[in-house]
Amino acid sequence: MSVRHIPTEAVVVAALRWTIVLIFALFGTAKFAVYEAAGVAKIAGGHPLFAWMYPLWGERGASNVIGTIELLTGAAIAIGAFSARAGAAGGAMGVGIFCVTLSFGFGAPAFWQAGYGAPFLGSTGQFLVKDSVLLAACLAIAADGLRRMRPAA
Secondary structure, three states: OOHHHOOOHHHHHHHHHHHHHHHHHHHHHHOOOHHHHHHHHHHHOOOOOOOOHHHHHHHHHHHHHHHHHHHHHHHHHHHOOOOHHHHHHHHHHHHHHHHHHHHOOOOOOOOEOOOOOOOOEOHHHHHHHOHHHHHHHHHHHHHHHHHHHOOOO
């Protein structure tokens, strides 16, 4: 690949932005479905940040709140294509979300494959480890927004 065919930073950030928006749109929307609410409850129901929601709103209500947060994050990241402040805020929201989801791995059943242990991921580990890449993508989007907010020198 010649130097003139290397994508610009703007193209790379746009690719990250719109794939993350797609992920938040799909995952956020799924949180409103019964099957997803049940799946989320298995992981989030015992997590200190979420456990209090289930007695208050039930499985569907808690999942709806989580889905709404994900959809708002995706919207902020999308608006970030036009507003540096929204991009920084949406990226930071995404970083927060993926830090939380990665925290589910601490003490989660089946994070490491039974009989093998680290570094062999079990089903929960395989499900969660991808969020480290999504966290990095959101960090790049937040950093892009912050860079665009700086006054030109």
